[in-house]
Structures are given as structure tokens and as C-alpha cells.
Amino acid sequence: MWSYIITLRYFIEFSYNGKNYFGYQIQPDAISVQEELEKALSTILREDIKTTGAGRTDTGVHAKKIFAHFDTENPVSDQLTHRLNSFLPPDISIKRIFPVRDDFHARFDATYRTYEYYISLEKNPFTQESAWQLWRRSLDVSKMNEACKILFEYEDFTSFAKLKTDNKTNICKMYKAEWEQNGSELKFTVSANRFLRNMVRAIVGTMVEIGAGKIQPEELRRVIEDKNRNAAGTSAPGHGLFLVDVGYEF
Amino acid sequence: MWSYIITLRYFIEFSYNGKNYFGYQIQPDAISVQEELEKALSTILREDIKTTGAGRTDTGVHAKKIFAHFDTENPVSDQLTHRLNSFLPPDISIKRIFPVRDDFHARFDATYRTYEYYISLEKNPFTQESAWQLWRRSLDVSKMNEACKILFEYEDFTSFAKLKTDNKTNICKMYKAEWEQNGSELKFTVSANRFLRNMVRAIVGTMVEIGAGKIQPEELRRVIEDKNRNAAGTSAPGHGLFLVDVGYEF
Known part of the structure; x- marks a missing residue:
């Protein structure tokens, strides 16, 4: 018998004040936006969540509008945006979360x-x-x-x-x-x-x-x-x- | 014989980010905008300068446009604005300095x-x-x-x-x-x-x-x-x- 897990892909639109971060992308021994985001998502969804951002930004650079995608095994609730905002520090704000095709890519599909x-x-x-x-x-x-x-x-x-x-x-x-x-x-x-x-x-x-x-x-x-x-x-x-x-x- | 010193009165138009200050007004053991301003003026003009502000602001409150007056024995140069801005910390900015009548008052003449x-x-x-x-x-x-x-x-x-x-x-x-x-x-x-x-x-x-x-x-x-x-x-x-x-x- 087949065991088949369907994964769902979501896009997150968000913004952040880069002042306290060593850029967007996860790196060892330095605080990053991506790390905060994955920690919040993994805690709330009770699942190990990895994100892929539209691009990296350098230390101290801000984002008024940026996107990332993540995959999950469970459909996310409408409450996730609000719950993420409550969990995340004040310098990262989630605008919306929406489903996309499972091969739609935050980095490679950006025009x-x-x-x-x-x-x-x-x-x-x-x-x-x-x-x-x-x-x-x-x-x-x-x-x-x-x-x-x-x-x-x-x-x-x-x-x-x-x-x-x-x-x-x-x-x-x-x-x-x-x-x-x-x-x-x-x-x-x-x-x-x-x-x-x-x-x-x-x-x-x-x-x-x-x-x-x-x-x-x-x-x-x-x-x-x-x-x-x-x-x-x-x-x-x-x-x-x-x-x-x-x-x-x- | 009479010895007579003419004092000149100037108005300063300025702005400040209140984040790091315990308000505008000088007070013991707490950093204030007025203290920074008087320290800068006294150093540059080589004279003990006291200022009178248009009003006090509470801790953390900002000012986009505020005025103060001060008296001096010597006419100030056109360079004073620029020199003050170089001397003052980044969170206080001088917009202009201009002479007024010697009884014109930053607090009492505000309408x-x-x-x-x-x-x-x-x-x-x-x-x-x-x-x-x-x-x-x-x-x-x-x-x-x-x-x-x-x-x-x-x-x-x-x-x-x-x-x-x-x-x-x-x-x-x-x-x-x-x-x-x-x-x-x-x-x-x-x-x-x-x-x-x-x-x-x-x-x-x-x-x-x-x-x-x-x-x-x-x-x-x-x-x-x-x-x-x-x-x-x-x-x-x-x-x-x-x-x-x-x-x-x-």
C-alpha cells in the first residue's frame, strides 16, 4: 500500500526593520530574519518549517515588502497571520499568507x-x-x-x-x-x-x-x-x- | 562712569527625536535636550549660555518644530547653525537661528x-x-x-x-x-x-x-x-x- 503525504505550499508577504539583523538569510552565530520566521512558524504549526526567501538582504537593510514560501503538511488557518505577528518581535510584520501551486518559488519565480x-x-x-x-x-x-x-x-x-x-x-x-x-x-x-x-x-x-x-x-x-x-x-x-x-x- | 553690556536675544528653531531624552527640560541626573543644547552653545560661543524653551515635553516625546531663545553678548555668525549641528548628537537638529527683540519670549509669546x-x-x-x-x-x-x-x-x-x-x-x-x-x-x-x-x-x-x-x-x-x-x-x-x-x- 502507498503512503502518500501531500504537502501544501504557502507564500508569506512580510516586512522587517533590518536594524537588528545580520540580513535576511540564516547564518551561523548571527541573528537573521529567516531564523526568527522559521522559529515562529515551526512553533505555531508544530512542524519543522523551512522557508525560502525572495532574496537575501545585507546586514541592516530593510524590507517594506518581501516574500518567502514554505511547505507544510497541514492547511494553515486564517488566524496564522495574527498569531505569527503576536509571536514575532516588533520589527518583523506579516502582511498575508496565501496558498500557491506547489512548485511556485519565492526566489526563482520573481520577475x-x-x-x-x-x-x-x-x-x-x-x-x-x-x-x-x-x-x-x-x-x-x-x-x-x-x-x-x-x-x-x-x-x-x-x-x-x-x-x-x-x-x-x-x-x-x-x-x-x-x-x-x-x-x-x-x-x-x-x-x-x-x-x-x-x-x-x-x-x-x-x-x-x-x-x-x-x-x-x-x-x-x-x-x-x-x-x-x-x-x-x-x-x-x-x-x-x-x-x-x-x-x-x- | 557707566559700564553697559548690550545683550542680544536669538531664537533657535530645532527638532529632536525624544527617544533618548528625559524630556526637553534640564533636570538633575537625567539627560535632557536642553542640557545638550546649552552645552553645545556654551562651548561654541565660549560663553555660559542659558536657553528658555517654548515648553517642556515629557520623556520620550519628540519635537518636529520647537523654539528656544538665548541671550548672548556677541552677535552670532551665520555659521552657528552648521557648527551646532556638527557638535550636537544626531538626534537633535538645528533648523535656523535668528535675532529677535530682547524681550521676545519663547514661552510667553507663543500664541x-x-x-x-x-x-x-x-x-x-x-x-x-x-x-x-x-x-x-x-x-x-x-x-x-x-x-x-x-x-x-x-x-x-x-x-x-x-x-x-x-x-x-x-x-x-x-x-x-x-x-x-x-x-x-x-x-x-x-x-x-x-x-x-x-x-x-x-x-x-x-x-x-x-x-x-x-x-x-x-x-x-x-x-x-x-x-x-x-x-x-x-x-x-x-x-x-x-x-x-x-x-x-x-
């Missing part, structure tokens, strides 16, 4: 990722942990937006990738890259099919050097064509970066 | 004060320190706005005053009181010529009980007419409260 990076051009006591405070600098935003247009001419972003990486390819399709100023707040929105590790922070760091007049916008071409991380500027700090959306065709 | 109180109706990892997290409750905002209208029928707000206080009078003229919902964020804006100590937080605490259905909006009349702090609800936590404006006729 785009969108990030926002915030810079404060005035000393702001309320965004110390959510924006790069650059009030000592003067930035020319129009030059930074000129540089954005150049990004679309390329697909190989090796120059913005972390030196040691296990990526098989450094090819990314850029969908959006734009700086917007609202009062003293500067927001960079960038969207692509995928991002290399550290890529957004390396782009922002380089764009700030362009805005400060240290590099001309056109020089970004040389930086990218060098395919060498040392050609680009230093990385912007993690606390200004938010993953804000991941796209799926459910 | 109104406006506060905002924020409540989050969803678990929000990014407003843990700037909004009261009430996602476990269900609040009827229309009832809370009914209660707002009742506030305008009264001037004696003894019921919302801290029990032990040195106030000579508990009379306040209410100019605005309104709850607005924007997505899962609830904002209470309240403006009056003056506020009693703890008053906004006591009003918010009472209004939340009205929103939760524990008290009917009309019962607010009895609460106010009792002139007894015990008649009102418990105080809302300080971290959701922001002083956002102080009015002057310069």
Missing part, C-alpha cells in the same frame, strides 16, 4: 525586484536609522539622474558586485533607475529582474560621488566597462536601503 | 502649540519608536472624531492634567482637534493656546477607549466635567507624540 534608497540632505533626527545622512555634502541631483540613464546602456554590472561572490552571471536587466527629491529627502528607486550582492549600495555610493562632482556622469561608462569593483565608489550604508517590492505572476 | 499623535493600526516595523502600535485593537475613528467636537465645548481641562502640577490655571483654548486615517496610520492633530502637562497623551488615551467602544463619545462630557484626572483614560505612550509647531507673531 523583478524594486529597491528604494533614502538620503537626507538636512540633519534629520527621525531618519537616522532609515536614511543616509548627507547634510554636510551638497549634491547635484540632476547629475545623478544623468548617470541613471547610462545604467540602461548596460547589462553586465560586475563593477557593482561584491568581489567574492558565487554568482554564475553578472547580467541584470534594468527596468527603472531614478532619483527624486522631496524637500530635503532624496529617494533613489531602482528596479531590475535581479540584483547582484551589494549592487544597489555600490551604485548609490558611486552616484553620490557623481552628485558631489568628484566623478562626471559620463565616467560611469568607464566604471561599468572596467568590470572591476574597484572602479566604482564605496558602498552606501545599509540602513538607507529598502527592498520595496518583488514581482510575481501568480 | 499656540500644535501636537500630532500617531497610532499604527497594522504592525509596523518602521514606526515602533514613533507611533503607538495598536494593531491588536479595532478602533472606530468616526467615534473618536465625534469626541473631538465635544472638546471645543470646554476650556477647563483639569481632567487631563497630571495630578501634581504647579499650574495656576487649567484653562486652555482649543483651536483644532481631529483624527485622520491614512491607510493603517491614524494621526491626531490638536492645537490650543496652551496645553497642561500630560494633557495630549491623556486625551489620546481616553479617545482610544472611545474608539474601542469602552466609553461612548458623549461620556467625554462627564469625564471633563468631573475635573478629576481619574475620570479620564490612561495616558497614551510618549513615543507616539510630536510637538509639530509653535506659533509666534514675530
